[in-house]
Amino acid sequence: MTTQTTPGTVDAQLTARPLTPRQAEDIRLEEEHAAHNYHPLPVVVATGEGAWVTDVDGRRYLDCLAAYSAVNFGHSNPVLLEAARAQLGRITLTSRAFHNDQLGPFVTALAELSGKDMVLPMNTGAEAVESGIKVARAWGYRVKGVAADQANIIVASGNFHGRTTTIISFSDDESARAGFGPFTPGFRTVAYGDAAALEAAIDENTVAVLLEPIQGEAGIVVPPADYLPAVREITTRHNVLFIADEIQSGLGRTGATFACDLVDVVPDLYLLGKALGGGIVPVSAVVGNADILGVLQPGEHGSTFGGNPLAAAIGLAVVRMLATGEYQERARVLGAHLHAALERLVGHGIVELRGAGLWAGIDIDPALASGRAVCEALMDRGVLAKDTHGSTIRLAPPLTVSEADLDWAVEQLAAVLEDFSTLS
Ligand SMILES: *Cc1c(COP(=O)(O)O)cnc(C)c1O
Numbered sequence: 001m002t003t004q005t006t007p008g009t010v011d012a013q014l015t016a017r018p019l020t021p022r023q024a025e026d027i028r029l030e031e032e033h034a035a036h037n038y039h040p041l042p043v044v045v046a047t048g049e050g051a052w053v054t055d056v057d058g059r060r061y062l063d064c065l066a067a068y069s070a071v072n073f074g075h076s077n078p079v080l081l082e083a084a085r086a087q088l089g090r091i092t093l094t095s096r097a098f099h100n101d102q103l104g105p106f107v108t109a110l111a112e113l114s115g116k117d118m119v120l121p122m123n124t125g126a127e128a129v130e131s132g133i134k135v136a137r138a139w140g141y142r143v144k145g146v147a148a149d150q151a152n153i154i155v156a157s158g159n160f161h162g163r164t165t166t167i168i169s170f171s172d173d174e175s176a177r178a179g180f181g182p183f184t185p186g187f188r189t190v191a192y193g194d195a196a197a198l199e200a201a202i203d204e205n206t207v208a209v210l211l212e213p214i215q216g217e218a219g220i221v222v223p224p225a226d227y228l229p230a231v232r233e234i235t236t237r238h239n240v241l242f243i244a245d246e247i248q249s250g251l252g253r254t255g256a257t258f259a260c261d262l263v264d265v266v267p268d269l270y271l272l273g274k275a276l277g278g279g280i281v282p283v284s285a286v287v288g289n290a291d292i293l294g295v296l297q298p299g300e301h302g303s304t305f306g307g308n309p310l311a312a313a314i315g316l317a318v319v320r321m322l323a324t325g326e327y328q329e330r331a332r333v334l335g336a337h338l339h340a341a342l343e344r345l346v347g348h349g350i351v352e353l354r355g356a357g358l359w360a361g362i363d364i365d366p367a368l369a370s371g372r373a374v375c376e377a378l379m380d381r382g383v384l385a386k387d388t389h390g391s392t393i394r395l396a397p398p399l400t401v402s403e404a405d406l407d408w409a410v411e412q413l414a415a416v417l418e419d420f421s422t423l424s
Contacts, residue, residue, distance in 0.1 A: 017380045020057045041379050041386075048075030051401040053384065062409050064378075064385040064395045068216070069248045069359075071279035073321060074400035080278035083317035084310065092310040096302060102312035109319040110285060113257065114270055118293040120286040121307035121315075125247040125273030126162030128284035131301065132210070132243050132271050133166065135286060137186075138295045140207030144239060150205045154240075156192035160217030161210070161245055193223040195230035202234070208241040209234075213259035216248035219392040220354050220361025228265040235268075241292065247273040247284070252322055252399050255332030255357030262356060268292055278318045283311045327399045331357035337403055338395070341410040349417030359396050362413075366391040369420045377419065381412040 019027065019042055026044040046056045051074055053063050066072060073080060087102065094100045107119040120135070122128050136153060140146040155161075155170045168176050169183035177183070190197040192215060202209075213228055215221040235242040244267035249259035251272065256262050258270065269292060273284035286293065305311070321327060335357035342353050342360055352363040364374050371387025378385055387393050397406065 022056050026056060041375060041384065043379055043384065050074040050076070051398045051405055059382070061379065061382050061384045062397065062401070062405055064383055064397045064409055066396050066398045067279060068274060068386075069251075069253050069396050070274040070277065072252050072275035072327065072399050073278055073318070074398040075279065077278065077400070079321065080280060080314060080317050083313050084278075084280050087310050087313035090309070093305065093308045095304055096307055100307075100309040100312070102309040102316065103307045106312035106316040106319070107307075109316055109323070110272075110276075110287060113319050113323055114287045115266065116270070116287045117290040118288060120293055120296070120301075121312070122284045122286070122303050123282040123305050123311070124162070125271070125284050126164045126167055127303065127306075128247065128271040128273050128286055129161045129167055129210075129245060130164055131286045132245075132269055133208075134301060135269065135288075135293060135295060136208035136210075136241050136243060138300070139241060139292050140205075142295050143291070144207060146205050146207060151207045152186050152188055152203070152205050153207060154188050154190060154198060154201050154209045156198075156211050156215070157189055158192050158215055158218040158221065159189075159210075159212060160215065161212075161247075192218075192221065193227050195227055195234060198231060199234045199238075202238050202240060206238065206240050208243050210243045210245060212245045212249060213262075213265075214249045214254065214356060214359070216359075216394075217388060219363070219388055220356075220359055220394055222354050222356060225263060228260060228263045232265045232267070241269060242267040243269045243271060245271045247271055249359075251275040251318070252327040252331050253357055253359050253396065255335050256328050257322060259356065276315055276318055277311065278314045280314050281311050283315045283318075285315075331359075331399050334358055334399075334401065334403060334406060338406050338410070341407060342395075342413075345410070345414055345417060348414070349421060358399055358401070360394065361388075362393050362395065364391045364393060364417075368417065368424055374413075374416055374420070377416040378412055381416065383409050383412045 023044045044056045045053045047054045051063055052060050054060050110119050120131055122131055137151045140151040157172055161167045166184040168180055170187035171177055188201050190201050232242055244260050246258050260267055269286055269288040271286055277283035346353055349365055349368050350362055351365050354361040364371055371391050371393045374393055375385050375387050385393050385395055
């Protein structure tokens with residue numbers, strides 16, 4: 001076996017397939033001049049179409065990460081590219097100092113898809129979360145009557161809501177927090193999945209509960225079926241807002257428009273992002289009714305790029321695709337197929353399997369291999385996936401993936417696990 005060392009990376013030495021000079025050079029430039037806040041797999045992607053990407057040397061890979069669900073509709077989706085191209089030729093940015101002719105149709109369609117009155121458009125997921133927190137606090141002071149600066153928000157252990165200083169203030173992932181304090185006060189953490197603990201943490205100053213209906217970064221953690229309904233009942237009874245962070249779980253991934261739909265729960269605010277921008281531009285949103293989002297007055301909140309006409313045109317095209325229900329159905333049917341195929345590997349290198357729709361969290365037997373090692377071996381076989389938290393890998397292919405491609409990906413995983421078990 002030949003190995004080649006990439007400067008600055010240790011794990012590249014574990015990769016069976018040597019890097020080509022072209023990829024090694026691209027990686028070297030990133031290593032030297034991009035901040036090291038990621039540890040990518042050693043593959044340099046150049047193009048993508050549907051569920052497949054091609055590297056700079058022409059090798060093809062099935063994309064089973066889909067940019068953390070931002071590419072739900074596939075790479076280079078022709079409908080979304082057409083919406084983008086058409087708008088690029090008209091106007092791309094006006095700022096909200098003026099109206100633009102794309103924002104109105106976009107927010108109307110997204111509000112309708114969500115069954116709510118209003119949309120607050122932003123750009124990244126973290127901005128949607130920050131905006132949701134500001135809205136909840138303002139609602140608490142102005143509507144609920146909480147004393148000034150006393151508001152608290154309840155969050156769950158194992159959460160991932162983004163990377164800003166306020167958001168990491170209520171993370172319990174030490175690698176996300178260490179070295180970045182001081183932290184924003186006003187958050188209380190309770191165990192995810194424990195409705196009684198959540199109710200016990202509520203007091204008269206609680207303005208909101210902020211949860212992922214399925215925890216993505218934690219490893220596709222699905223709570224007990226009665227958890228979200230209980231949270232809905234408790235928050236309603238205590239006059240506390242229920243904010244569902246559906247940035248990764250929403251917009252088709254789980255086989256429904258929102259993961260909350262799977263258990264018939266309607267939160268007060270949806271936080272959306274990732275797939276809302278069609279994998280083309282960052283588009284995020286807070287979606288809710290006028291009695292809550294209506295608390296914001298001119299000048300109190302904003303974003304230079306939020307609601308820009310290019311983003312709105314693409315976001316509208318995304319909402320129209322979801323409005324047909326076709327993608328949710330694909331995720332449901334193909335997801336059931338994927339989970340059934342993966343189920344057969346439980347006990348053969350997989351110790352636990354979780355998920356919903358086309359979203360799978362797979363715990364690899366830690367005695368066999370790390371999640372990283374499995375992902376590198378998968379990459380060598382033409383499947384791109386990403387590890388999280390040591391021995392967990394996740395599969396989240398574009399919802400446009402074919403059943404045959406899914407079967408092939410599971411075959412590759414089975415072969416990788418088989419290889420590791422013969423080695424160990
Ligand atoms: C990705 C993600 C975010 C943050 O989105 P960014 O666009 O990376 O800022 C927030 N919440 C959840 C659940 C996410 O998965």
